[in-house]
Amino acid sequence: MHNEHNDEAFLARINNGEHIEPRDYMPEAYRRHLIRQIAQHAHSEVVGMQPEGNWITRAPSLRAKQILLAKIQDEGGHGLYLYSAAETLGASRAELIDLLHQGKAKYSNIFNYPALNWADIGAIGWLVDGAAIVNQVSLQRTSYGPYSRAMVRICKEESFHQRQGYEIMTTMMRGTREQRHMAQDAMNRWWWPALMMFGPHDSDSPHSGDAVKWKIKRESNDTLRQKFIDKTIPQAELIGLTVPDKEIKLDEKTGHYHIGKIDWEEFYRVIGGHGPCNKKRLEHHVHYHNSGAWIREAAEAHKKKKNQKQLTTV
Amino acid sequence: MNADTQLDLWEVFIQSKSGQPHIHAGSIHGSDVKMAMQNARDTYTRRGEGTSLWVVPSSCINASNPDNNDMFFDPSNDKVYRHPTFYVMPEGAKNI
Amino acid sequence: MKSQEHLFTYCLRLADNALILGHRLSELCSKAPFIEEDLAQTNIALDMIGRSQALLNYAGQLEGKGQSADDLAYRRPEQEYYNHLLVEQPNGDFAYTLARQLYLSLFELHFYTELEKSKDSTLASIAAKTVKEIKYHLEHTSDWVIRLGDGTAESKRRMQKAIDDLWMYTGELFEMDDLEMALMSSGIAVDLIPIKSKWLNELKTVLQEATLQLPDDSYMQTGSRKGIHTEYMGHILSEMQYLQRAYPDATW
Numbered sequence: 001m002h003n004e005h006n007d008e009a010f011l012a013r014i015n016n017g018e019h020i021e022p023r024d025y026m027p028e029a030y031r032r033h034l035i036r037q038i039a040q041h042a043h044s045e046v047v048g049m050q051p052e053g054n055w056i057t058r059a060p061s062l063r064a065k066q067i068l069l070a071k072i073q074d075e076g077g078h079g080l081y082l083y084s085a086a087e088t089l090g091a092s093r094a095e096l097i098d099l100l101h102q103g104k105a106k107y108s109n110i111f112n113y114p115a116l117n118w119a120d121i122g123a124i125g126w127l128v129d130g131a132a133i134v135n136q137v138s139l140q141r142t143s144y145g146p147y148s149r150a151m152v153r154i155c156k157e158e159s160f161h162q163r164q165g166y167e168i169m170t171t172m173m174r175g176t177r178e179q180r181h182m183a184q185d186a187m188n189r190w191w192w193p194a195l196m197m198f199g200p201h202d203s204d205s206p207h208s209g210d211a212v213k214w215k216i217k218r219e220s221n222d223t224l225r226q227k228f229i230d231k232t233i234p235q236a237e238l239i240g241l242t243v244p245d246k247e248i249k250l251d252e253k254t255g256h257y258h259i260g261k262i263d264w265e266e267f268y269r270v271i272g273g274h275g276p277c278n279k280k281r282l283e284h285h286v287h288y289h290n291s292g293a294w295i296r297e298a299a300e301a302h303k304k305k306k307n308q309k310q311l312t313t314v
Numbered sequence: 315m316n317a318d319t320q321l322d323l324w325e326v327f328i329q330s331k332s333g334q335p336h337i338h339a340g341s342i343h344g345s346d347v348k349m350a351m352q353n354a355r356d357t358y359t360r361r362g363e364g365t366s367l368w369v370v371p372s373s374c375i376n377a378s379n380p381d382n383n384d385m386f387f388d389p390s391n392d393k394v395y396r397h398p399t400f401y402v403m404p405e406g407a408k409n410i
Numbered sequence: 411m412k413s414q415e416h417l418f419t420y421c422l423r424l425a426d427n428a429l430i431l432g433h434r435l436s437e438l439c440s441k442a443p444f445i446e447e448d449l450a451q452t453n454i455a456l457d458m459i460g461r462s463q464a465l466l467n468y469a470g471q472l473e474g475k476g477q478s479a480d481d482l483a484y485r486r487p488e489q490e491y492y493n494h495l496l497v498e499q500p501n502g503d504f505a506y507t508l509a510r511q512l513y514l515s516l517f518e519l520h521f522y523t524e525l526e527k528s529k530d531s532t533l534a535s536i537a538a539k540t541v542k543e544i545k546y547h548l549e550h551t552s553d554w555v556i557r558l559g560d561g562t563a564e565s566k567r568r569m570q571k572a573i574d575d576l577w578m579y580t581g582e583l584f585e586m587d588d589l590e591m592a593l594m595s596s597g598i599a600v601d602l603i604p605i606k607s608k609w610l611n612e613l614k615t616v617l618q619e620a621t622l623q624l625p626d627d628s629y630m631q632t633g634s635r636k637g638i639h640t641e642y643m644g645h646i647l648s649e650m651q652y653l654q655r656a657y658p659d660a661t662w
Contacts, residue, residue, distance in 0.1 A: 003380040003381050003383060005381075021380070022377075023377055023379065023380050024380050025380075025381075046440075046445060049439060049440040049448070050440050053439040053440045056436045056437070056439055057433065057436060057437055057649045057650060058649055058650070058652045058653055059653075060484070060653035060654055060660075060662035061480045061484075061662045062459060062462065062463045062466075062479055062480055062483055063463075063480075064662060065432075065436065065459055066456055066459050066460060066463075069436055069439070069452055069455055069456050069459070070360075070456060072439055072440075072452065073360070073448075073449050073452040073453070073456070074360070076440075076445050076448050076449050076452075077357050077360065077449060079445055080340075080342070080357050080445055080446065080449075081340055081357075083445075084340040084341040084342070085340075087323065087341060088341075092319070092320070093320040093343065094319045094320045097320070118653055118662075146340075149340075150340065153339075153340075157361070171661065171662065175660050175661055176657060176659055176660045178657055178660070179657065179660050284440070288440070288441045288442070288443070289443075291443075291503075292442065292443025292444065292504070293443075294562065294564050294565055294568070295443040295504050295558070295565070296319070296320070296321060296345075296443055296444060297561070297562055297564075297565070298557055298558050298561025298562045298564070298565030299321060299345035299346075299349070299557050299561065300319070300321065300345055301561045301562045301565075302345070302346075302556070302557040302558075302560055302561040303322075303345045303346050305560060305561075306346065320444055321444065342446065343444065343446055344446065345557070346557075348549075348553050349446075349553065352450065352546075352549075352550055352553075353446040353449075353450070356446065356449045356450050356453050357446065357449060
């Protein structure tokens, strides 16, 4: 097949269901959109290690501790797969991290919320990873090859994450009165932010046009959100958790749940920097990056010394 | 850009078990080959996905130019005699 | 029986090193100088915690009071933990984390290789699995000590300081009290004396390649064989035991 350097030919390939690979012709806007989106996704995985990391040292059993560590390690790994995909588009990881630190790159809003009790770890795994899974399954069919392959890899690893979270919620709901209270409290705080993870309503998303045209985005925000709602509400009811929404109603005919109004003011407020943890999350990332500079510099210096030695001994 | 980078970029290839080819899995950062190897192992084989790993500096990978695909790949598509279906075997011929 | 009690305590000593060091390493999550190293440190933490779980399970059986691995991990008072003082030292900068790991992994490699020959089959089989993990920890750690020792002036300074500061906790690794002597004569516990010279020689090799100095002999801190710890231990346990102690009737 030919690799014609024009947007019409490119679009024809997209419509034909072909994958775009790193050296293929692509419109500059496609490349920039993907760098931004993949980097945002990667940053989210890495920043997401923080709220969960907050509870590792207090994990209440050896099994829970190991599972949580493994899950967080997976998240770091997912960040790595995604940075790897972004780098195929000509952006270096160092540049991407720089943009994050300057506030010019985003990460998922959900991680600006705090993990306040052990049940939050359950809620994060069950609701946040649960929502991410719905989105990620859809992204497996995204048009850019390296991004699609990264998503396939991520999806394979993700299901234990959600089970881990749901198991924690189940255990607590079957536990003491205090545990049940903590679980319901976590549900109350994480439910709506999880719904917001899918982004604004379709009617309020003016910029998705290109993403859909170029098959970067395969399903709409509301479609994905509805999938999440429909699978999650029965899970909540099964273990006795109350969804914090008085307007929840199952439409018997369609099988879909109706929900109440999402508070978009909260969404934009948190995205705009005024969430409970925005400042802390970014400062943490900046701090450890900067305080680790001497280590990275030492690794570079050592590498140069070794290369010099090899040159002189040959 | 300042000297503080994320170290060098390496491409990672994994062989899931002997008899299988090494398949490209993605990339990893590291300042030397030992670090790249360990990082590749920690990142791409946490679930026991491999028995062998290759790491190659990304700068050493040379890729064909897709602009030249028609010049580079199509001619061999014309050479049908490389395909076994080109040849007619007598009836009854086995193991061929 | 006395020897069963001894074996129980011996098991706790091994378990607690893994438990407390695993805990320290888990504190590093999301704090590494670059993301690959975050995964690497978590990998070691996971190995340690898994090891502590296996050893505490066995310890619970030996004790015979129906305590699970979690009961032992989360509900002992401070003076009944027997990890070496070295492992409870804080992570500090990356150089401290590495120095602590280097001293310990060099020791553990020889220790667990010997423990594979233990007459106690449970300890022997745990040891066999552990040796494989330790080889990886040691390779990772030595490589980094060498990079930092022979890197920049700053990394050399920091790495040397960490090596120097933690030196006083290394002597304790080779202490053998009556309990271990008794278990050793019944073929269960490892003789620590021959390990010491191997440990020292290999340490010298790594430090030499890292262009670092071996610290001078100094007074070695002690006390953990009797459950006497540094001030760090109390804080580690406050955090680790928090949920179990705040909600004593809860199952997690």
